[in-house]
Amino acid sequence: MNRPDHDIDHILTQAADRFGTPAYVYATDLITPRIRDLQDKLGRWFKLSFAMKCNPNPGLLSWLEQRIPYIDVSSGGELLLAIDAGWxxxxxxxxxxxxxxxxxxxxxxxxxxxxxxxxxxxxxxxxxxxxxxxxxxxxxxxxxxxxxxxxxxxxxxxxxxxxxxxxxxxxxxxxxxxxxxxxxxxxxxxxxxxxxxxxxxxxxxxxxxxxxxxxxxxxxxxxxxxxxxxxxxxxxxxxxxxxxxxxxxxxxxxxxxxxxxxxxxxxxxxxxxxxGRYLVGPAGYFVTRVTSIKESRGTRIAICDGGMNSHLAASGHFGMVLRRNYVIHRVGGGEGEEPIDISGPLCTSIDKLGSKVALPRVEEGDLIAIHASGAYGPSSSPVNFISHPTPREILAEGGQLLDVTRIEGCGLSDR
Ligand SMILES: Cc1ncc(COP(=O)(O)O)c(C=O)c1O
The missing domain is CATH 3.20.20.10 (Alanine racemase)
Known part of the structure; x- marks a missing residue:
């Protein structure tokens, strides 16, 4: 069973209610111990550099700037984002x-x-x-x-x-x-x-x-x-x-x-x-709301407001040979478990975030959380496909939630 963590569920619920779904929530309180652990175990030999391709969110970049010595950028656009974020x-x-x-x-x-x-x-x-x-x-x-x-x-x-x-x-x-x-x-x-x-x-x-x-x-x-x-x-x-x-x-x-x-x-x-991913991946959750439930030929399907368009990696189409479920839980927990498929809002059968996931009974309006989503999230996803809202990005620090959604695309054009 994928056991919900009540602190995280509180944050995810607040983020979804205040800022809407689908949303990525990056909990900095979960990044701090990862940095400390890397420094404790490997800091004798190594300094750290953050490969920002895994998460170029400006709010996160600013937060990391105070805590990591170096950053690696992979485009002119990433360099400008990093500079804007204070690097x-x-x-x-x-x-x-x-x-x-x-x-x-x-x-x-x-x-x-x-x-x-x-x-x-x-x-x-x-x-x-x-x-x-x-x-x-x-x-x-x-x-x-x-x-x-x-x-x-x-x-x-x-x-x-x-x-x-x-x-x-x-x-x-x-x-x-x-x-x-x-x-x-x-x-x-x-x-x-x-x-x-x-x-x-x-x-x-x-x-x-x-x-x-x-x-x-x-x-x-x-x-x-x-x-x-x-x-x-x-x-x-x-x-x-x-x-x-x-x-x-x-x-x-x-x-x-x-x-x-x-x-x-x-x-x-x-x-x-x-x-990249080791620093920030486990600190991120993707939260999506169930728009409707369908019972189809013996399978219960939760159709959600964010799917492969918002989270390509969890759909298994970002360099994975075999699709496997990410760790997923129903926000708020609940009794019992039954298998359910989790799909997104796109008109394609590959828009699936979970297959036969064992969850407490899921109903319309519930929130579904996907773990390990702090790296290779929105910036690695086809967010424009079928013109659904792009996911919000929320930084959670202590009890505070900050909307750090990256508003517009960037990139350094030669035209
Ligand atoms: C050159 C380079 N450095 C670092 C990374 C970050 O990798 P990871 O997020 O797996 O740590 C990548 C990812 O593609 C990369 O291409």
């Missing part, structure tokens, strides 16, 4: 496989901390823009490893990929980039897989990173300012998933990390954990 550009890195000239120019003019170079083309373009603007731009070079250990829910390594410079090509590419006069190689970056709930696989993956970092730094005589570890830390999404044990990760990775940090070449190097 100085020099605390940002900029990843992404398709950086347009207008974005690179703006980022360099804003004083971007580090450009994450994903290709020789990124480097050449950035070099000529930096030359025009009379700057030297710090870059970290993203390397695409040739393998990722088993156990990662989402893997990018060892096959053709648009991301980063393939490890086979890295020595030549680094030599070329080092010769560009308006770029300074400040470090290296790897992100090769994510959604891993297995400590041993994470530790093995970081071991692969350290081998690559060490080899390339020795070969090119780099004393990097920064090495960025795309963390890969996963979160429990589905009933039965066990949360990742960070203590186990720290214990198993500690000796390797200690030895790495003790190498003279890395004595001044900052190691950075770049992560």
């Amino acid at each position: 100085p550009a020099n605390r940002a890195s900029f990843t992404g496989p398709a950086k347009r000239e207008v974005e690179l120019r703006r980022a360099i003019q804003e004083g971007l901390g580090e450009l994450v170079v994903e290709s020789p083309r990124d480097a050449q373009l950035a070099n000529s823009i930096a030359a025009e603007t009379g700057r030297i731009q710090d870059v970290v070079i993203r390397i695409a490893p040739d393998r990722v250990p088993k156990g990662f829910g989402d893997q990018m390594a060892g096959r053709p990929s648009p991301f980063g410079i393939d490890i086979e090509d890295a020595p030549g590419a680094l030599t070329d980039i080092a010769s560009l006069p308006h770029l300074r190689i400040a470090g290296l970056h790897i992100y090769s897989g994510t959604q891993c709930l297995k400590p041993a696989a994470i530790v093995e993956n970081w071991g692969i990173f350290m081998t690559i970092f060490r080899d390339l730094c020795e070969r090119h005589d780099l004393h990097p300012d920064r090495l960025i570890f795309g963390a890969g830390l996963g979160i429990p999404y589905h009933p039965g998933d066990m949360p990742l044990d960070l203590g186990q990760v720290a214990e198993a990775a500690g000796p390797q990390l200690d030895a790495f940090k003790a190498e003279p070449r890395f004595s001044k190097t900052e190691l950075v954990l770049e992560l």
Whole structure:
């Protein structure tokens, strides 16, 4: 049974009643202990960087700015959102496989901390823009490893990929980039897989990173300012998933990390954990109201005001091979359980948020809450499809609720 938490239910009910549904509620009180735990367990080796692609909500970004040292943006639009939310550009890195000239120019003019170079083309373009603007731009070079250990829910390594410079090509590419006069190689970056709930696989993956970092730094005589570890830390999404044990990760990775940090070449190097979902995913709930109930050929269906259009990931269409239910509960609890399908308002059979979910009897007007919704929510969903209202976004801090809905789309256009 998916047991409701009464504090959360109180917040979700208030948010739905005051601001309407569908809504995402981000409870900052649930993020604070996650940051503290990361710092306690891994802070000896790593600083944190928030990958804002997982949740670019302006209210959340402002809240995080006071609490996390770095941010990673993946477009010019994300950079502007971060700056508007109070992040100085020099605390940002900029990843992404398709950086347009207008974005690179703006980022360099804003004083971007580090450009994450994903290709020789990124480097050449950035070099000529930096030359025009009379700057030297710090870059970290993203390397695409040739393998990722088993156990990662989402893997990018060892096959053709648009991301980063393939490890086979890295020595030549680094030599070329080092010769560009308006770029300074400040470090290296790897992100090769994510959604891993297995400590041993994470530790093995970081071991692969350290081998690559060490080899390339020795070969090119780099004393990097920064090495960025795309963390890969996963979160429990589905009933039965066990949360990742960070203590186990720290214990198993500690000796390797200690030895790495003790190498003279890395004595001044900052190691950075770049992560998104692990920080904010479990702190978010998606709440949708049941618009009607249908009994159809032996199945009870709750048809809700928000579905796949508001929460693509929970519908199973955001990179999931097999659709599995997220953890779902009926707000307010109730006695007994019976299976019910949860669907959304779209005219397509793939608009389903839950299949045979065991819940106390659900009726029209009830609120349904989907857990682990703080990352890859509205910004990863087709919110315009069939022109239903876009979901509200509410920041819950202590007893306070703040409507932080992102009103308009953004993006840096070259027209
Ligand atoms: C380069 C990079 N860094 C970080 C992340 C964040 O991943 P996660 O939210 O799984 O931590 C992503 C996600 O796609 C990414 O592409």
